[in-house]
Amino acid sequence: MKHIQTLGNRDYEKSLKHGGCGECQTSCQSACKTSCTVGNQSCENREQTK
Amino acid sequence: MIHKIRDKGFNIIMDINSGAVHVVDDLVFEIVSLMERDSEISDESVCRSLSPEYSENEIIEALEEVRTLIKQKYLFSPDIYKDYAKEFIERQAEEGIIKAMCLHVAHDCNLKCAYCFAGEGEYHGDRGLMDFETGKAALDFLMDRSGSRVNLEVDFFGGEPTMNFDVVKRLVSYGREQEKIRNKKFRFTLTTNGILLNDEILDFVNAQMGNLVLSIDGRKEVNDRMRPTANGLGSSYDIIVPKFLKAAKSRNQTNYYVRGTYTHYNTDFAKDVLHLHDLGFEQISVEPVVCDPSEPYAIQESDIDVLCEQYDILVDEIIKIRKSGGFINFFHFMLDLSGGPCLAKRVKGCGSGTEYVAVTPNGDIYPCHQFAGEKEFLMGNVKTGMDRPDIAKNFSRCNVYSKADCKDCFAKFYCSGGCAANAYHSTGDINSTYKIGCALQRKRLECAVILKAALGDS
Numbered sequence: 001m002k003h004i005q006t007l008g009n010r011d012y013e014k015s016l017k018h019g020g021c022g023e024c025q026t027s028c029q030s031a032c033k034t035s036c037t038v039g040n041q042s043c044e045n046r047e048q049t050k
Numbered sequence: 051m052i053h054k055i056r057d058k059g060f061n062i063i064m065d066i067n068s069g070a071v072h073v074v075d076d077l078v079f080e081i082v083s084l085m086e087r088d089s090e091i092s093d094e095s096v097c098r099s100l101s102p103e104y105s106e107n108e109i110i111e112a113l114e115e116v117r118t119l120i121k122q123k124y125l126f127s128p129d130i131y132k133d134y135a136k137e138f139i140e141r142q143a144e145e146g147i148i149k150a151m152c153l154h155v156a157h158d159c160n161l162k163c164a165y166c167f168a169g170e171g172e173y174h175g176d177r178g179l180m181d182f183e184t185g186k187a188a189l190d191f192l193m194d195r196s197g198s199r200v201n202l203e204v205d206f207f208g209g210e211p212t213m214n215f216d217v218v219k220r221l222v223s224y225g226r227e228q229e230k231i232r233n234k235k236f237r238f239t240l241t242t243n244g245i246l247l248n249d250e251i252l253d254f255v256n257a258q259m260g261n262l263v264l265s266i267d268g269r270k271e272v273n274d275r276m277r278p279t280a281n282g283l284g285s286s287y288d289i290i291v292p293k294f295l296k297a298a299k300s301r302n303q304t305n306y307y308v309r310g311t312y313t314h315y316n317t318d319f320a321k322d323v324l325h326l327h328d329l330g331f332e333q334i335s336v337e338p339v340v341c342d343p344s345e346p347y348a349i350q351e352s353d354i355d356v357l358c359e360q361y362d363i364l365v366d367e368i369i370k371i372r373k374s375g376g377f378i379n380f381f382h383f384m385l386d387l388s389g390g391p392c393l394a395k396r397v398k399g400c401g402s403g404t405e406y407v408a409v410t411p412n413g414d415i416y417p418c419h420q421f422a423g424e425k426e427f428l429m430g431n432v433k434t435g436m437d438r439p440d441i442a443k444n445f446s447r448c449n450v451y452s453k454a455d456c457k458d459c460f461a462k463f464y465c466s467g468g469c470a471a472n473a474y475h476s477t478g479d480i481n482s483t484y485k486i487g488c489a490l491q492r493k494r495l496e497c498a499v500i501l502k503a504a505l506g507d508s
Contacts, residue, residue, distance in 0.1 A: 028205075040384035
């Protein structure tokens with residue numbers, strides 16, 4: 001596209017198919033402990049990233 | 051639902067319900083703004099509105115791109131997840147799986163941090179150290195309740211966990227032994243103030259722990275004001291900085307964070323972040339204090355604008371550092387736009403009280419570390435099991451769709467409804483929101499997206 005560059009796209013609808021496996025890190029175990037930082041965790045389900 | 055950001059020379063359009071984030075030119079930004087105001091607007095009306103500033107050919111070309119994204123459901127996509135979320139959350143509550151634990155091996159501390167939610171390590175109770183048998187029962191409890199989950203997380207926390215490090219070592223050894231037998235994988239973290247950190251502890255942590263969290267607030271005067279030594283003598287900053295630098299280096303500047311707290315006393319906290327970077331740290335997390343609003347150091351609503359400016363300053367400085375060949379990772383700006391959590395996780399949040407619990411030195415179970423010691427949240431004990439399933443049930447209901455304030459918030463699938471403890475301590479309701487935290491979260495998300503655009507990575 002000439003006018004639009006997509007920086008990233010998690011495609012939540014697609015993630016419904018294999019989502020919710022629960023293997024990803026709990027946000028408070030990373031560094032925060034006082035806020036909720038789900039958005040900066042990574043998905044650990046290989047099916048999700050196919 | 052979309053969210054538009056125009057900052058630092060970038061036009062950004064976030065499509066909230068798909069997770070797509072687009073960088074667009076001025077023309078598309080104008081077109082999308084018109085569509086946001088009138089979702090039924092015709093191409094002819096768009097052309098009329100934007101002529102003669104743009105040629106008709108240009109407008110038609112840009113419109114085609116916009117219409118393509120809409121068709122792909124990557125722009126103005128609908129929220130279709132409410133029923134899915136309800137079903138997923140109910141299923142998860144029924145399974146009752148626990149996979150992460152904050153293990154309070156020491157309710158005692160060798161610092162007297164003014165803002166400590168643990169009440170200088172005691173958590174509204176007596177000082178105490180966890181014995182090995184209780185820790186072992188906690189790990190057994192976690193494994194027993196983890197169902198089919200393979201990855202289990204245990205954060206050795208306090209108080210100050212290095213005050214009970216022999217038990218930490220024995221528990222890690224027990225966990226490693228059990229993970230082979232039970233097909234589990236423990237991910238251990240140590241959160242420490244560094245006072246007792248030495249080579250022996252560091253070697254053990256580097257061999258066994260996937261993450262190390264090192265508590266320091268930034269500039270010496272800022273750190274020492276809120277993090278004085280237990281006897282009030284000397285500077286905790288002077289004690290910990292050399293140790294933390296050694297730790298960061300020994301971990302090749304990865305898999306650790308220096309983690310600070312900013313308060314009303316240092317609303318210029320960008321200087322603290324940059325000070326930590328100047329010292330030689332690359333993985334940095336500095337976060338707003340969470341405390342009783344009546345405390346003199348509590349963040350006030352009137353601080354929000356100043357704090358937001360600080361995040362802007364940080365974006366500028368991080369861009370400068372990264373573009374000049376240096377490296378800094380600010381935890382709250384981390385964002386994986388294409389490979390982040392699935393929708394199920396984004397709806398449900400941190401999992402406190404459900405898949406994540408905290409365990410105190412005597413084995414009592416609480417929804418998370420921030421509730422430890424608050425008796426109305428005591429869920430059970432690792433030796434006798436859960437005897438308040440109603441608490442887990444209440445926590446399981448916390449989600450993006452259960453909180454009125456989240457409904458129209460562009461950050462809802464990034465903070466996932468926010469921290470239940472912050473909500474409770476500011477409003478008395480775990481299913482509410484902490485408004486100051488929300489304002490800062492929204493700012494950090496905007497900054498994180500701008501940073502992605504500026505650094506050209508995703």
